[in-house]
Amino acid sequence: MPKPIPVADPSPTAELPPELERRIEALERHDSTRDLNAGSWFWLILLGVLAPAALLLWGWWA
Amino acid sequence: MVGLSDEADTSAWPLLPSERNWGRWRLGVALATAAAATWCYVIGEYAGYYLDFTQGALALTAGCMIGMLLAFLAAGPVCARFGIDSIASTKPQFGARGWVIPAAMQLISIVGWNSLLLIFGAKSATQLLLALGLLPAGYGDRQMVPAATLLACTIIYLALLRGASGVSKLSNILAAHVPIGFWMLYLLLSHRWPELRIAQPSLARPDRLWNYTTVVEIGITATMSWWPYIGAMIRMAPDMRTAVVPVMLGMGASIPLLSLIGLAGILVLKSSDPAEWLRSVGGPTYAIIALIFVSLANFGTAITGIYSSAIGLRNFAAVERMSWSSLLLITIAPVALVGALIPELFFARFGAFLAFLGVAFAPLCGIQIADYFLLRRRVVGIRALYGRDPARPYRSIGGFNPAAVLALGFGCAVYLNLLNPLTYASSGPYRFMTASLPAAACAAACYVIVTRFLGAAMAAVPVPPGAE
Numbered sequence: 001m002p003k004p005i006p007v008a009d010p011s012p013t014a015e016l017p018p019e020l021e022r023r024i025e026a027l028e029r030h031d032s033t034r035d036l037n038a039g040s041w042f043w044l045i046l047l048g049v050l051a052p053a054a055l056l057l058w059g060w061w062a
Numbered sequence: 063m064v065g066l067s068d069e070a071d072t073s074a075w076p077l078l079p080s081e082r083n084w085g086r087w088r089l090g091v092a093l094a095t096a097a098a099a100t101w102c103y104v105i106g107e108y109a110g111y112y113l114d115f116t117q118g119a120l121a122l123t124a125g126c127m128i129g130m131l132l133a134f135l136a137a138g139p140v141c142a143r144f145g146i147d148s149i150a151s152t153k154p155q156f157g158a159r160g161w162v163i164p165a166a167m168q169l170i171s172i173v174g175w176n177s178l179l180l181i182f183g184a185k186s187a188t189q190l191l192l193a194l195g196l197l198p199a200g201y202g203d204r205q206m207v208p209a210a211t212l213l214a215c216t217i218i219y220l221a222l223l224r225g226a227s228g229v230s231k232l233s234n235i236l237a238a239h240v241p242i243g244f245w246m247l248y249l250l251l252s253h254r255w256p257e258l259r260i261a262q263p264s265l266a267r268p269d270r271l272w273n274y275t276t277v278v279e280i281g282i283t284a285t286m287s288w289w290p291y292i293g294a295m296i297r298m299a300p301d302m303r304t305a306v307v308p309v310m311l312g313m314g315a316s317i318p319l320l321s322l323i324g325l326a327g328i329l330v331l332k333s334s335d336p337a338e339w340l341r342s343v344g345g346p347t348y349a350i351i352a353l354i355f356v357s358l359a360n361f362g363t364a365i366t367g368i369y370s371s372a373i374g375l376r377n378f379a380a381v382e383r384m385s386w387s388s389l390l391l392i393t394i395a396p397v398a399l400v401g402a403l404i405p406e407l408f409f410a411r412f413g414a415f416l417a418f419l420g421v422a423f424a425p426l427c428g429i430q431i432a433d434y435f436l437l438r439r440r441v442v443g444i445r446a447l448y449g450r451d452p453a454r455p456y457r458s459i460g461g462f463n464p465a466a467v468l469a470l471g472f473g474c475a476v477y478l479n480l481l482n483p484l485t486y487a488s489s490g491p492y493r494f495m496t497a498s499l500p501a502a503a504c505a506a507a508c509y510v511i512v513t514r515f516l517g518a519a520m521a522a523v524p525v526p527p528g529a530e
Contacts, residue, residue, distance in 0.1 A: 016448060020075050027144055027444045030079050035139060035440055040306045047310040048131025052124035059120030060274065 074376035076444060077145030077297055084298040089305060090312035092298075092366075096291055097313045098240045098320050099363035100182040100335075100356055101175060104412055105284045105317070106324025107334030111265040112273040115258050118325050121274055123318035125281020125496075130314030132282075132502060133289045133423070136430035138309065141293035142302040144444050148293030149374040152426075153447050155433045155509070159461025163470065165374055167422045168290040169396075172371040174408075174415050175287070176364045177400035181409055182335070183360035184210035184401065189338065190353035193346060203406075211401030215394050218365050222372070222390055242355040243320045246336050250323065253343050254330045261329035272493045276486065279496040283420035285317055286427060286498060294370035368393055417483025420498045425473020428502030429466055429509045436506075437513060465512035473505025 016024070036044070084092070109118040140151040152164040188206040191197045197206070251258065266273050292313075296305040324334035331339040336356060341349040372393040375381050381389055400408055408415075434440060481488045481497035491500070 020448060023076050023078060024445050024448060026078050027076055035143065036302050036306070040303045043306045043310065044131060044135070047307075047314065048127055048134075052127045055120045055124040055127075056278070059117045059124070062116045062120065 074147055074150055074373050075448075076150075079145075079300060082145050082298055082300045084300075084304075086304055086308050089295065089299050090308035093291075093295055093308055093312035094240055094316040096295065096363050096366040097288065097317045098243060099179050099360050100186070101178055101363070102243075102317055102320035103324035103327065103334040103336065104178065104182070105280065105416075106321035106326075107328040108280050108413060108416065109277045109321065110263055110325045110328035110334070112263050113266070113277050114261060114263060115322075115326060115329055117274065118263070118277055118329075119318070119322055121277040122281045122321055122325070123315070125278035126285045126318040126321075127281075127310070127314050128278075129282035129285035129498070130288070130310060132427045132431070133286045133292055134306075134309050135435075136427035137289055137293045138296060138305060139302055139434050139440065140442055142296050142299060142305050143442070144447070145297045146293065146447065147297060147370065147373045147377075148290050149377050150447055151293055152430065154438065154442055155429050155463060155466045157459075157461045157463040157466070160463050160466060161377065163467065164426055165377060167426065168374050169371060171287050171419060171422070172290055172367045172374075173396045173400065174419075176367045176371075176397045177405075177408055178412060178415075179360045179364050179367075180211045180214045180397060180401050181207060181405045183214060183356070183364075184208075184405070185335065186353055186356045186360075189335075190350065193341060193349055193353065207405045208402040211405065212398055214361065214364070215398040215401070218361065218368055219390055219394055221361075221365055222369055223387060239355050240316060240320070242352060243323060246340065246352055247320075247323050247326065249340070249343055249348065250326045250330070254326070258326055258330050263329065269493065272488065275493050275496055279420065279481070279498060280416060281318060282496060282498045283416055283423070285314060286423045287416075287419035288313060288317075289423050289427065290370050290374060291366060294366070294373055364397075368397070413486070414484050417481065417486070420481075420501070421474050421477045421483060424477060424498035424501040425470050425505030428473060428504070428506035429469050431502075432506035432509050433466075433513075436510060465509050465516055468512050469505045469509035472508040473501045476504040477501035 106118075106122070109122045112118070113121060137148040137151050140146065140154070141148060144150075149161060149165045149168060152161045156163055184207040185203055187210045188197070188203055191206070192202075263273070292309060296302075296309065299305045299308075323336060327334045327336065327339055331342075333339055336352055340352045368390070372386075372389050375389060375393060381392070434442070477497045477500075480490055480492040480495075480500060488497070
């Protein structure tokens with residue numbers, strides 16, 4: 001796999017409004033790693049790939 | 063909406079975890095209400111031009127689910143992770159200034175959809191007044207639609223002065239439209255099933271595969287264009303996992319199901335608008351009840367759309383500090399103008415509008431998916447999304463990422479080469495692949511290749527410490 005490209009500049013951005021700065025700091029402290037898990041992928045593949053494929057086949061032969 | 067400050071509610075700033083308290087059920091209802099508007103009837107109508115009821119229903123549902131998957135994978139991860147809207151989620155790809163390109167696409171899309179909704183709602187209201195005998199002789203759509211559209215815009219403006227709280231409360235009330243829609247479908251199916259079973263589409267071409275693919279394409283473009291709405295809604299959910307099923311079922315499945323009303327209507331009664339045929343199918347009482355709900359239902363969706371659009375506009379520095387009421391006004395104004403000045407022209411050109419959405423959003427979705435899952439491997443910095451210096455947060459030229467701009471242009475060219483949105487003339491492998499899916503795939507591939515090339519070319523550009 002290729003290296004991920006640099007994405008973020010973690011240095012402070014002093015010109016941000018105080019409330020936005022507060023929110024960003026809070027989100028940086030918060031564990032935001034709750035991305036898609038195996039269960040989420042199961043539903044996505046079921047509802048976004050397998051179900052449409054089945055419907056397409058059904059419709060074509062209907 | 064517990065714990066959401068007014069400032070966050072009406073800004074494009076990220077929401078705090080404590081403010082994102084919509085569970086699966088609440089999110090699903092809000093998404094279904096947003097999606098289940100009368101535009102579904104028009105989507106179904108276009109499907110009914112090419113396929114019979116059974117094939118049309120299955121192909122449209124499949125297309126909608128595919129489109130929803132792509133739109134969700136494009137905007138969903140970053141929006142759900144940081145509580146931001148869809149426009150902010152494009153900054154990693156398009157750059158600190160380049161995000162104005164998807165922002166412009168979003169604005170055109172939402173203005174178009176909401177104009178359609180309000181014009182449709184105004185037509186339904188006119189039919190309702192006619193059914194009730196409240197309109198004087200000689201009055202019809204031409205006189206009533208502009209006035210009703212302006213009235214609807216005023217009501218939406220007043221409802222949204224309270225921010226997303228207004229969206230949530232109205233969603234709970236107007237969700238009743240969904241079962242009412244199914245009731246209308248039941249009426250039509252139970253009364254006209256024998257005719258519906260043998261009804262033939264009026265614009266079907268001799269090529270059966272072309273007809274089938276075109277309806278799948280209509281489904282994909284219709285749901286893919288919900289890209290702006292997805293971010294604005296799922297930013298209220300605590301995380302991506304909570305949003306998966308509500309998005310795929312609440313929004314992705316409710317659209318094709320309600321589109322069956324338009325599909326059945328155009329095949330049997332030559333009109334997708336229940337306002338026109340409910341009187342003959344169910345009698346005057348049914349017609350009046352349904353018309354009231356059809357008229358009201360559009361508000362739920364239009365309110366969500368205007369809210370999403372206003373939040374998206376907040377990303378522009380020029381309106382960042384504008385009052386919420388003024389921002390709402392400039393967001394609603396284009397919708398009001400279309401509804402008041404050119405309602406019939408816009409209504410007649412819906413097919414071209416639908417195809418435009420595919421041209422614009424398919425490449426965008428491809429670029430975002432490739433960026434998040436392939437290039438960044440799910441690493442996005444929240445601080446960099448809000449950095450003001452166009453030279454620093456992301457590698458780009460003057461705030462524009464050339465890779466994204468090139469890929470978007472390439473994806474649009476691929477789409478247009480496969481399908482002409484105005485004439486529906488097609489070429490190449492369209493009948494096997496649709497136009498949206500190749501456009502998304504080609505844009506994604508172009509983005510990855512150009513990014514790698516530029517990455518090597520720009521290797522001399524200093525990367526801030528810790529950025530990797």
